[in-house]
Amino acid sequence: MIFRRRRLAKFIGVCLVLLFALIASRNLVAGDVSSDSKRGRIYLVGVGPGDPELITIRAMNVIRGADLIVCWEGMREGFDRELEGKKVIQPPKGVWIWFGYGKKASDFKGKELDKFRRSEKARAQIITQVYRTVTDGKTVAFLSHGDPxxxxxxxxxxxxFKEIKPIVIPGLSSFNAANAALRRGVTSGKGTKSVILTMPDLPGLAKTDTIDKLASHRATMVIFMPFVRHTKLVDLVQRLSAHYPIETPIALVSYAGFKKKEAVIKGTLSNILSKVDHQKLPFETLVYVGDFLN
Ligand SMILES: C[S@@+](CC[C@H](N)C(=O)[O-])C[C@H]1O[C@@H](n2cnc3c(N)ncnc32)[C@H](O)[C@@H]1O
Structure with a gap:
């Protein structure tokens, strides 16, 4: 009897040891995976339209865990608390960091070539720092306004950084915030059901979907960066008026989503120019055109 009890106790003991070993090994693997997942990562993070209240919890968590932040200088304004004590790098002022990516110097001339060279230089510096950080097993977060x-x-x-498989954290676009500011169903036009997101046709960056072609559909159109470079509201209104009826409503939404400074100017294609001086409008402005605004 005693002999049997001893064998049973020994058996249970061995089982427990094996069970603990199994749990320990699983924890080790799980630990490895989670620590791996924190190592050497790159995130592209959407931080929303600018008002800190419209950033997501996921984006905040990624920023908190990041060792290196790459963003525009202006972003520190709204997110100074999140960025406090972090290593932050940003492109030099006036550099379009995306300009000419994947192209060669021979693709540009004159001022465009200068701009390309400055962008290339700034990009090369950022790329070097990012690789260094990721190789050290650290995390880099690129912060982008709205949805990245x-x-x-x-x-x-x-x-x-394709091989490192950057993770994209979606953000609330200024488009979403501006829709809310307009308090209209953006997909509920009187005669159309579609929304076109577009931007001005910039020389040297021409694409086939020009404003003129898009306007011919008379769908709701949302124009990002309406006043980038030399583009002007007067030119935009002229192009739109060639296709939309002249009484079609148009709205300009500035600082969408900002609790204190959000502003909306409404009019029609026939009178909007008399209502605004576009030079006084900020870069953070979206132009909407379409009969959903009626
Ligand atoms: C480079 S694009 C970036 C868009 C951004 N990824 C997004 O999803 O909103 C910059 C343009 O977005 C628009 N924009 C960004 N923030 C805005 C805001 N808070 N209110 C209105 N327009 C905004 C403006 O048209 C601005 O010129």
Whole structure:
């Protein structure tokens, strides 16, 4: 009897040891995976339209865990607390960090070539620092306003660091915030059901989907960066008026999503120019045109 009890106790003991060993090995693997997942990562993070209240919890967590932040200088304003004590790098002022990515110097001339060279130089510096950080097993977060994949200046990062498989954290676009400011169903036009997101046709960056072609559909159109470079509201209104009826409503939404400074100017294609001086409008402005505004 005693002999049997001893064998049973020994058997249970061996089982327990094996069970603990199994649990320990699993924990070790799980630990390795989670620590691996924190190592050498690159994130492209959407931080929302600018008001710190409109950043997501996921984006905040990624920023908190990042060792190196890459963003525009202006972003420190709204996110100074999140960025406090972090190593932050940013492109020099006036450099379009995305400009000419994947192209060669021979693709540009004159001023465009200068701009390309400055962008290339700034990109090369950032790329070197990012590789260094990731090789050290650390985390890099590129911060992008709105949603990073809608006219985002850091989209090229996804190609550049393809092997590291950057993770994209979606953000609330200024488009979403401006829709809310307009308080209209943006997909509920009187005669159309579609929304076109676009931007001005810039010389040297021409694409086939010009404003003129798009306007011919008379769908709701949302124009990002309406006043980038030499583009002017007067020119935009002229192009739109060639296709939309002249009484079609148009709205300009500035600082969408900002609790204190959000502003909306509404009019029609026939009178909007008399209502605004576009030079006084900030870069953070979206132009909407379409009968959903009625
Ligand atoms: C480079 S694009 C970036 C867009 C951004 N990824 C997004 O999803 O909102 C910059 C343009 O977005 C628009 N924009 C960004 N923030 C804005 C805001 N808070 N209010 C209105 N427009 C904004 C403006 O048209 C601005 O010129």
């Amino acid at each position: 994949l809608i006219y985002g200046p850091w989209v090229w990062v996804l190609k550049e």
